[in-house]
Amino acid sequence: MTMNSTGRPTSISAADGAGTSVTVSGSKGLLQAEGLIFEIGSTDKTGVDLPRPKGTKSRLGGVTRSAPSGLPGLTEPEAVRHYVRLSQKNYAIDLGLFPLGSCTMKHNPRLNEKVARLPGFADVHPMQPQSTVQGALEVIEELAGWLMTLTNMPAVAMSPKAGAHGELAGMLAIRAALIAKGQGHRKRVLAPESSHGTNPATAAQCGFTVDEIPAAADGRVDMDALKAKLVDSSDVAGIMLTNPNTCGLFERDIKEIADLIHAAGGYFYCDGANFNAIVGRVRPGDLGVDAMHINLHKTFSTPHGGGGPGSGPTVLSEALAPYAPVPFILKTSEGLRFVEHHSEAPDSFGRMCAFHGQMGMFTRALAYILSHGADGLKQVAEDAVLNANYILARLKPLMSPAFAGYCMHEALFSDAFLKDTGIETIDIAKGLIDEGYHPMTMYFPLVVHGAMLIEPTETESKAELDRFCDALASIARRATQKDGSLKTAPHLAPAKRLDETRAARSPRLKWTPETTTLKAAE
Numbered sequence: 001m002t003m004n005s006t007g008r009p010t011s012i013s014a015a016d017g018a019g020t021s022v023t024v025s026g027s028k029g030l031l032q033a034e035g036l037i038f039e040i041g042s043t044d045k046t047g048v049d050l051p052r053p054k055g056t057k058s059r060l061g062g063v064t065r066s067a068p069s070g071l072p073g074l075t076e077p078e079a080v081r082h083y084v085r086l087s088q089k090n091y092a093i094d095l096g097l098f099p100l101g102s103c104t105m106k107h108n109p110r111l112n113e114k115v116a117r118l119p120g121f122a123d124v125h126p127m128q129p130q131s132t133v134q135g136a137l138e139v140i141e142e143l144a145g146w147l148m149t150l151t152n153m154p155a156v157a158m159s160p161k162a163g164a165h166g167e168l169a170g171m172l173a174i175r176a177a178l179i180a181k182g183q184g185h186r187k188r189v190l191a192p193e194s195s196h197g198t199n200p201a202t203a204a205q206c207g208f209t210v211d212e213i214p215a216a217a218d219g220r221v222d223m224d225a226l227k228a229k230l231v232d233s234s235d236v237a238g239i240m241l242t243n244p245n246t247c248g249l250f251e252r253d254i255k256e257i258a259d260l261i262h263a264a265g266g267y268f269y270c271d272g273a274n275f276n277a278i279v280g281r282v283r284p285g286d287l288g289v290d291a292m293h294i295n296l297h298k299t300f301s302t303p304h305g306g307g308g309p310g311s312g313p314t315v316l317s318e319a320l321a322p323y324a325p326v327p328f329i330l331k332t333s334e335g336l337r338f339v340e341h342h343s344e345a346p347d348s349f350g351r352m353c354a355f356h357g358q359m360g361m362f363t364r365a366l367a368y369i370l371s372h373g374a375d376g377l378k379q380v381a382e383d384a385v386l387n388a389n390y391i392l393a394r395l396k397p398l399m400s401p402a403f404a405g406y407c408m409h410e411a412l413f414s415d416a417f418l419k420d421t422g423i424e425t426i427d428i429a430k431g432l433i434d435e436g437y438h439p440m441t442m443y444f445p446l447v448v449h450g451a452m453l454i455e456p457t458e459t460e461s462k463a464e465l466d467r468f469c470d471a472l473a474s475i476a477r478r479a480t481q482k483d484g485s486l487k488t489a490p491h492l493a494p495a496k497r498l499d500e501t502r503a504a505r506s507p508r509l510k511w512t513p514e515t516t517t518l519k520a521a522e
C-alpha cells in the first residue's frame with residue numbers, strides 16, 4: 001500500500017483485511033478525505049486577492065516581516081470545504097444516540113440556543129457597569145434560585161466553570177470551614193473506588209489525602225468498610241460521593257453515610273454530575289449533603305461534546321455558605337450587584353475565575369428549566385432512568401449486567417460474556433463505530449472488569465433505543481461466535497484501529513513540515 005502526502009492509502013489493497021473499504025481517493029461513501037490545513041494550504045494563497053499597493057511607504061518603522069509567517073492560506077471555497085469535511089468526521093448528539101456513560105449527552109433544545117443568542121444576553125460584556133446589565137444579573141439570580149430549590153440547599157456559588165471546577169469550589173469551602181473551626185489538621189477525604197477521577201484529583205489539589213472505600217458486591221459503598229475507616233476519625237475532613245453512583249446505582253444508605261460523616265466531624269461532598277437521574281425527584285439537601293456541583297452542561301443541556309463549554313455551580317449547606325467564593329449577587333434597593341471583595345465577604349475562600357461564570361450557559365440552563373417546568377424536570381429523571389433500564393433489559397440476555405436488579409440512568413455491563421472468546425471490551429466499542437455509533441464509556445468505572453457504561457438519556461425515543469440495541473446486540477452475538485473481524489474493527493471509519501497506547505503516550509500535537517504523514521496513531 002502506498003501513502004499519499006496525508007498518509008492515506010492511494011491504492012486499493014486488501015492488506016488491512018478490509019479491501020472493499022479502501023478507495024483510491026481516501027474518500028468513502030460521500031465522505032471526503034481531508035488532510036490537515038497545513039497540508040492542503042499554502043502560504044501564497046488567500047481568500048481575497050488585492051493588488052500590491054503602489055507607491056506607498058511602509059509605516060512599520062523597519063519591523064516589516066522578512067519571511068513568510070508560515071500560516072497556511074486557502075481560498076474561501078477551500079476553507080469552507082475543509083471545515084465542512086472535518087465536521088463530517090465528528091460524531092454528534094445531533095447525528096445519533098451518544099451512549100457515553102457518565103457524560104449525559106442529551107439533546108440540546110434549540111430554544112436554549114435561541115434565547116442565549118438574543119442580543120441582550122449575547123452582547124453583554126463582563127466589564128460593563130453593573131447598572132447596565134441588570135437583566136443578565138437577574139438571569140443568574142433566577143437560575144441560582146432554581147438550583148437551590150431543586151436541591152433544597154440554602155446557597156449556591158455560580159462561578160465555577162465545569163464540574164471539576166465546582167468540586168474544587170466545594171472542597172475549598174470545606175477546607176476553609178475546617179480551618180475556621182481550628183480543624184485544619186483534618187486531611188483525610190474518603191472516596192469510593194468507583195468515583196470519577198476528578199474526585200480524588202480535586203481532593204489532592206486541595207491538599208487532602210484520599211482514602212478509598214471499597215464497593216460492596218452490589219456496587220454500592222461497603223458500609224462496613226466505611227465504618228472501619230471512621231473508627232479513628234480525628235483526621236477525617238469528609239467524603240466525596242456520587243449519587244446515583246458511577247455504577248449507575250442509587251446509594252441506598254446515603255442518609256446513614258451523611259450521618260456517619262457528620263458524627264465524625266467531616267463534611268459530605270456530593271458529586272452531582274448524575275443529577276439528571278434524580279432531578280425533580282430527590283433533593284440532595286434532604287440527604288445531608290454539604291456541597292454539590294451541578295453540571296449545567298449535562299443536566300440542563302448545553303452542547304459539550306468537544307469538551308466545553310462547561311458550568312458547575314456548587315450548592316452549599318448553611319455550614320459552608322459563609323466560605324463561598326466571590327463574586328456573588330446581592331439584592332439592594334438600587335438593584336442587583338456583585339459582592340466582589342473580602343471587605344464584604346470576610347470568610348470567603350477567594351475567587352474561582354476572573355468574572356462571574358459562564359453567562360451563555362446560565363441563559364441556556366434557565367431557558368431549559370423554564371421550558372420544562374417543575375413537572376417536566378421530574379419527567380426528565382423518570383424517562384432517563386426508564387430508557388437506561390430498557391437498554392439493560394434488552395441486552396441482558398446477550399451481555400452481562402454488572403449488577404443485579406434495576407439501574408438508574410446508566411446500564412453497566414462487564415466483560416464476563418466475552419470470556420474465552422478472545423474478544424475484549426475495546427473490540428465491542430470499535431465494532432459500534434462501524435455500526436455508526438460513538439462507543440459507550442469503556443473500562444470505567446474501574447471496579448467492574450472490562451466495563452461498558454451506557455447512558456442513553458431521556459431524549460431518545462424507543463425507536464432510537466431499539467436501533468442502538470439492535471446494533472449492539474449484533475456485535476455481542478458476533479463476539480460470542482468469536483468473530484475475529486471485531487479484533488480489527490472499525491473497518492468503515494476514516495481511521496482504522498488506532499494504537500491507543502501510543503496515541504495517548506506519545507501524541508503528535510504539533511505539525512512539522514518535514515514529517516507530513518499522519519502515521520502517529522494509525
Ligand SMILES: *Cc1c(COP(=O)(O)O)cnc(C)c1O
Nearest residue numbers: 102162163164196198271273310
Ligand atoms: C462529568 C463528571 C465530572 C466532571 O465534570 P466536568 O464538567 O467534566 O469537569 C465529575 N464527576 C462525574 C461523575 C462526572 O460524570
